[in-house]
Amino acid sequence: MRLAYRFTLLAGVVTTLIIASVWIAVGYRARAAASAVTPTSMVASSDALLAQTHRDLLLIGAVAFLLTAVAVRALARRTEQPLGELRDVARALAGGDLTRRPSLIGTYAVGELGDALRKIAEQLGARDRALTAEEELLVALTESLNEGVVAVNARQQVVRINETARLLLRLREPVPFPAEYLPRDRTLREALVAVLAGMEALPGEVRVDDRTLSLTARPLPAGGAVLALYDLTPFRRLEAVRRDFVANVSHELRTPLTVITGFVETLQDEELPPDLRRQFLGMAAGNVQRMQRIVDDLLDLSRIESGGWLPNPIEQDVGAVAAEIVAPMLDAARAKHVALRLELGADAATIYADSTATRQILSNLTENALRHTMSGEVVIFTESDETGAWLGVRDTGIGIGAEHLPRIFERFYRADPSRSREAGGTGLGLAIVRHLAEAHGGRVRAESTPGVGTTIAAHFPRSEQLELS
Numbered sequence: 001m002r003l004a005y006r007f008t009l010l011a012g013v014v015t016t017l018i019i020a021s022v023w024i025a026v027g028y029r030a031r032a033a034a035s036a037v038t039p040t041s042m043v044a045s046s047d048a049l050l051a052q053t054h055r056d057l058l059l060i061g062a063v064a065f066l067l068t069a070v071a072v073r074a075l076a077r078r079t080e081q082p083l084g085e086l087r088d089v090a091r092a093l094a095g096g097d098l099t100r101r102p103s104l105i106g107t108y109a110v111g112e113l114g115d116a117l118r119k120i121a122e123q124l125g126a127r128d129r130a131l132t133a134e135e136e137l138l139v140a141l142t143e144s145l146n147e148g149v150v151a152v153n154a155r156q157q158v159v160r161i162n163e164t165a166r167l168l169l170r171l172r173e174p175v176p177f178p179a180e181y182l183p184r185d186r187t188l189r190e191a192l193v194a195v196l197a198g199m200e201a202l203p204g205e206v207r208v209d210d211r212t213l214s215l216t217a218r219p220l221p222a223g224g225a226v227l228a229l230y231d232l233t234p235f236r237r238l239e240a241v242r243r244d245f246v247a248n249v250s251h252e253l254r255t256p257l258t259v260i261t262g263f264v265e266t267l268q269d270e271e272l273p274p275d276l277r278r279q280f281l282g283m284a285a286g287n288v289q290r291m292q293r294i295v296d297d298l299l300d301l302s303r304i305e306s307g308g309w310l311p312n313p314i315e316q317d318v319g320a321v322a323a324e325i326v327a328p329m330l331d332a333a334r335a336k337h338v339a340l341r342l343e344l345g346a347d348a349a350t351i352y353a354d355s356t357a358t359r360q361i362l363s364n365l366t367e368n369a370l371r372h373t374m375s376g377e378v379v380i381f382t383e384s385d386e387t388g389a390w391l392g393v394r395d396t397g398i399g400i401g402a403e404h405l406p407r408i409f410e411r412f413y414r415a416d417p418s419r420s421r422e423a424g425g426t427g428l429g430l431a432i433v434r435h436l437a438e439a440h441g442g443r444v445r446a447e448s449t450p451g452v453g454t455t456i457a458a459h460f461p462r463s464e465q466l467e468l469s
Contacts, residue, residue, distance in 0.1 A: 093121055147230045148213075152179050152192065154223030168213055168229050183208050188227075191217040195225035205232065212236050248412035252294055252427065256287035297428040300360075301411065304435040311354035311439050313463070318344055318351055318358075318391065322380045325362045329370055338370060339377040348382035348389040352463045357436040358391070361458055364429035365393035369454070373397035376453070385459075388442065392457025399450035408446055409434040433458055 142149045148165025152158055157176040166172065173181055182188060185208065191201040194217070201217040206229070214230040263284040267277060303309045319342060326340050333340050351358065362380065369378040376396030383390045400408060407413045412427040434444045437458035448454035 089117055147228050150227040152225045165229055168231060169208060188215060191215060192225060195219040253291060256291045259287045260284050301428055301432055304439060311357055313352050313354050315350050315352055316355060316358055318382050321358055325366055333370060337375055338373050341377055341379045343379050343381040345383045348384040351389045351391055351460050353440055353460045361433050361436055364433050365456055368429055369393045369395035388459055388461040390457045390459050392455060394455040396453040399452055399454055400448040401450055405446050409444060
């Protein structure tokens with residue numbers, strides 16, 4: 001029953017008891033007074049007076065009851081309203097709405113209760129803001145890490161995971177989600193089981209698709225585990241490149257060293273005829289020159305890749321540079337019945353590039369084309385586009401298979417290793433061409449059809465494009 005109804009009922013009971021008590025007392029006294037007078041006529045008169053008194057008392061009691069009920073109801077409403085407000089505020093706070101506050105109206109006691117509830121709400125709000133700020137800081141810290149972080153509770157539910165971990169583990173499920181969704185790598189599963197049991201797990205490596213991840217697992221004090229993942233894939237690739245580079249360099253140098261060693265041992269024979277001695281010395285000198293070219297190309301490539309060399313681009317006449325490059329190759333071209341031609345675009349007779357880089361690019365491309373062309377022609381060409389000019393070489397040589405084209409600009413990569421070594425190539429020329437073009441902000445392209453020919457070109461941006469970049 002509501003408070004106002006209880007107050008009203010209480011007022012009615014009190015009023016009724018008062019009226020009943022007055023009623024009985026008045027009746028008793030009236031009868032006593034009438035008995036003392038003794039005349040019979042006075043008894044009838046006293047009875048009438050008593051009846052009138054009762055009616056007056058009933059009227060007065062009814063009026064008193066109504067007035068008391070109205071007063072009590074008003075008082076009850078005045079007390080019930082702030083209590084109801086405090087109840088609604090308390091329910092809102094319990095439901096998570098920490099913005100609600102009581103208005104502090106009503107009696108002094110209710111006002112104190114409202115003030116206490118307000119302080120509780122402010123403390124809860126302050127703690128909630130502190131927790132929210134701490135949560136945002138924790139999220140910002142975990143999201144800024146290069147490591148993937150995964151938190152698993154004691155019920156084997158993933159309750160926190162940063163974006164790096166999602167990318168590394170290929171996960172998109174919203175948290176929380178079962179730990180069974182994690183990759184089924186044996187090392188990962190064993191580490192998770194160990195740390196969930198409260199034990200330490202040794203760091204290990206995990207394979208997820210084509211990635212290699214370093215895994216560190218630690219148990220949480222209250223149960224659960226946290227996994228830290230770091231992507232080792234770039235380092236493993238660099239290690240593979242380094243191993244391949246060392247192996248390739250060793251292989252490239254071993255061949256001429258073996259030849260030179262054999263010739264030196266032969267030349268130590270004093271009875272060797274002079275003509276053979278001259279022939280072997282010439283072959284040894286050729287292999288020494290090949291080793292020198294390999295070393296020079298390695299030094300050039302290292303200097304370009306490390307940033308130790310920066311281009312100094314100027315406007316250059318491609319025709320003049322090409323004539324200078326082609327001149328030493330004319331005899332070799334005539335011997336193979338290969339024509340060397342120049343095709344310059346009408347709006348690409350000049351290019352904006354470093355002079356040394358231009359000569360090295362043209363020299364490498366032309367030598368490669370002539371080396372792999374048995375008959376036909378080798379054409380040095382230029383052509384323009386919206387952003388700059390292409391400088392390249394086109395031949396009618398043996399061509400390159402489509403499966404090899406994406407890799408021909410790698411160091412020491414050879415589409416046909418035996419033929420390339422026999423022709424005297426170092427395997428570094430196209431890698432140097434690519435790095436020189438990229439140093440100018442350009443790029444390279446290669447097109448080839450086996451048995452038809454190959455086209456390789458480097459793009460150089462215009463001067464205004466370089467200035468904008």
